[in-house]
Amino acid sequence: MSAPVRSIAVVGAGVAGLATALACARAGHRVQVFEQVGAFAPVGAGIQLGPNATRVLHDLGLEPALRAVAAFPAELQVRSATDARLLGVLPLGERAQARYGAPYATLARADLHHMLLTGLEAQTQASLYVGCHIDSAQQDSGAVQFRTADGMVRRVECMAAADGLWSKLRSQVLYDTPPDATGHIAYRALVQQADLPENLRSAVVTAWLGPNFHAVTYPVRGGAWLNAVVVEHGAGGGEPDNWSQPASPDAVAAGMEGAAPVLRDLAQAMGGWQSWTLFDRPPLRSAALMGAARIALVGDAAHPMRPYLAQGAGMALEDSGCLARELSRPGLSVAQAVQAYANARWQRNARVQKRAVRNGVWFHSSGVRASVRDLGMRVLGARVLDMPWLYGYGA
Numbered sequence: 001m002s003a004p005v006r007s008i009a010v011v012g013a014g015v016a017g018l019a020t021a022l023a024c025a026r027a028g029h030r031v032q033v034f035e036q037v038g039a040f041a042p043v044g045a046g047i048q049l050g051p052n053a054t055r056v057l058h059d060l061g062l063e064p065a066l067r068a069v070a071a072f073p074a075e076l077q078v079r080s081a082t083d084a085r086l087l088g089v090l091p092l093g094e095r096a097q098a099r100y101g102a103p104y105a106t107l108a109r110a111d112l113h114h115m116l117l118t119g120l121e122a123q124t125q126a127s128l129y130v131g132c133h134i135d136s137a138q139q140d141s142g143a144v145q146f147r148t149a150d151g152m153v154r155r156v157e158c159m160a161a162a163d164g165l166w167s168k169l170r171s172q173v174l175y176d177t178p179p180d181a182t183g184h185i186a187y188r189a190l191v192q193q194a195d196l197p198e199n200l201r202s203a204v205v206t207a208w209l210g211p212n213f214h215a216v217t218y219p220v221r222g223g224a225w226l227n228a229v230v231v232e233h234g235a236g237g238g239e240p241d242n243w244s245q246p247a248s249p250d251a252v253a254a255g256m257e258g259a260a261p262v263l264r265d266l267a268q269a270m271g272g273w274q275s276w277t278l279f280d281r282p283p284l285r286s287a288a289l290m291g292a293a294r295i296a297l298v299g300d301a302a303h304p305m306r307p308y309l310a311q312g313a314g315m316a317l318e319d320s321g322c323l324a325r326e327l328s329r330p331g332l333s334v335a336q337a338v339q340a341y342a343n344a345r346w347q348r349n350a351r352v353q354k355r356a357v358r359n360g361v362w363f364h365s366s367g368v369r370a371s372v373r374d375l376g377m378r379v380l381g382a383r384v385l386d387m388p389w390l391y392g393y394g395a
């Protein structure tokens with residue numbers, strides 16, 4: 001039996017949408033992608049991709065593109081945010097490659113986005129429509145029907161809703177409520193390492209753990225730039241879907257109670273801080289929350305998560321590969337393929353969502369809990385920091 005060729009609409013051209021579209025186009029399907037923004041600006045700061053995620057990029061033919069823009073740090077260091085003491089080390093670099101068959105990469109979100117976009121543009125059976133907001137979709141037993149911004153009605157066999165955290169399609173497919181505020185704010189900045197004093201530059205991933213806050217720093221763009229994220233407790237403000245609200249170094253430093261001088265210096269030295277209020281949803285409870293009939297939810301539309309396991313983009317990439325595989329399986333109807341995708345993905349995504357919440361609690365702890373955490377890391381080291389169940393997926 002030969003593989004089916006399907007007509008697929010992808011709503012949203014973020015990481016999840018572009019990866020889904022590219023995976024489906026490479027499998028021979030006819031793909032149309034609809035993105036509400038009129039032009040892609042290089043927004044966002046850095047993204048970490050574990051071997052489970054870079055493996056998907058390799059499968060999409062993007063290994064050379066990844067090599068050209070990412071950094072491949074030799075290790076993850078965990079440090080106390082209050083006195084900069086080293087608590088634990090996880091070797092990455094060649095060890096991650098040897099152990100998991102794919103690298104641990106750190107890169108700018110804009111570079112990841114551009115790489116996926118360039119890959120998609122090379123696919124002749126894929127079309128991208130920008131400035132095209134899709135509000136709603138209806139489905140019957142034969143097709144998914146939706147109206148584009150210019151008023152045209154289109155029918156396709158399958159839709160991938162990759163419209164992100166504030167997904168409108170999700171609310172229609174699942175009759176769902178909006179995401180929940182987590183009570184945490186992330187401040188992010190991306191600067192050239194050459195513009196920083198030497199003691200603040202870094203070639204490794206460092207997680208700095210403090211009471212009610214943590215920071216993560218890592219290199220991107222082949223190591224030439226440094227990305228920093230500081231997560232603090234607080235309600236946040238401004239527009240919840242705005243990724244680029246400017247913040248002052250003093251605002252960043254204000255929530256870092258008792259921070260070591262090196263972190264305070266970093267807050268002041270990095271220019272261009274932007275704040276981003278964090279939202280999520282409870283971990284998935286069933287396959288039914290990842291799609292229905294001909295509409296599959298992918299990426300943040302299905303399972304927005306806290307960034308404390310650095311797997312938001314990773315799970316979006318894993319989703320994309322899985323959906324393309326199921327839609328290409330001979331003998332399955334579209335609805336069966338969407339069901340098979342949801343069955344295959346929901347528990348994995350739920351586990352990562354839960355683990356991210358738990359990490360946040362450990363990262364921000366104080367007193368006895370922090371002492372237990374630090375002791376565990378000192379004694380067990382890489383054994384607590386390495387996660388074969390996470391990074392070995394799909395190997």
Ligand SMILES: Cc1cc2nc3c(=O)[nH]c(=O)nc-3n(C[C@H](O)[C@H](O)[C@H](O)COP(=O)(O)OP(=O)(O)OC[C@H]3O[C@@H](n4cnc5c(N)ncnc54)[C@H](O)[C@@H]3O)c2cc1C
Pocket residue numbers: 011012013014015016017034035036037043044045046047048109132133134135162163164165167168188243298299300301307312313316
């Ligand atoms: C601007 C921006 C900056 C980000 N920066 C970072 C960062 O610095 N670090 C980090 O770890 N993560 C960042 N993220 C989040 C990260 O990209 C995602 O968590 C992860 O990659 C999963 O992506 P996604 O494609 O599911 O969702 P998103 O990346 O949110 O993409 C959703 C896409 O759908 C489009 N869209 C939404 N509704 C509609 C509609 N009705 N019709 C058509 N299009 C629609 C949006 O414009 C967007 O392009 C950012 C996301 C965005 C949108």
